[in-house]
Amino acid sequence: MDIRRVTRFEAVEAAGHLFDAPPVREAAERFLADEGHHLLIAYVDGVPAGMATGVEMTHPDKGTEMFLYELGVDDRFRRRGIGRALVAALARLARERGCHGHWTATGQDDEPARATYESAGGAPETGQVVYTWEFDQP
Template sequence: MAIEIRKLVAGDEQVLGNVAPGVFDEPVRPDLTRRFLATPTYRIFVALDGDLVVGMVTGFTHFHPDKDEEFFVNELGVDDEYRRRGLGEALLRAILAEAKAMGCPDAWLGTEQVNAPALALYRKVMTGRDTEEAMSIFTYELTSR
């Protein structure tokens, strides 16, 4: 059976009820799924093997008082058993095409410098106009403050 890449919309919540291990960092919560799919500027594409979600990519638009709307690719995950089949690339290309269709002039994402598979994927999808920059990420644990 071929893997299907599909954009989820409001009403597709049940699709995320059958997810392979390793696709998401944590168990999928129905309340957050409903909220996510109901948010107009959020997007999720999944890779489906039958009714099993074996990959996903999420993102959203954002803007700032001095910057036009742009698209942030938030997370991409593919189950270990389905890696090295082109699913990550297909998912990333799908969400970038969606961002372009939404009218965003730019999309961006980040990953750790030690994440060699992600770096290879993101570099593979780059065109001559795209750029790569090194950056630091700071995480603030707010529950301890």
């Protein structure tokens, strides 16, 4: 397995099956152009097998931390440690970039995600609730 930080849309497009929906060129290029946004793709024998996106977030009283925005592994490559390796690679990148921590959120009933995050050294926080706001598209 080879994990690479992706900086070109063509690599995103070639790994499009790993995302929830087909990548949109304008959005992907905007993501890739921001130095605080990171896309890692795991390749197995040259085939995109998994991906993780991370976003650096800075707050005046907390410093900078890495948000693991999304993790995806192709069904054909699951249960081989690819998700764990991607989470660990993003954590290494976060440390290299001076982040004081790394975090994510997932569904309480998403056992595969929770197992992956815990196997990569993450610990669930108790008593947290995630709120979302949905906006109409312009």
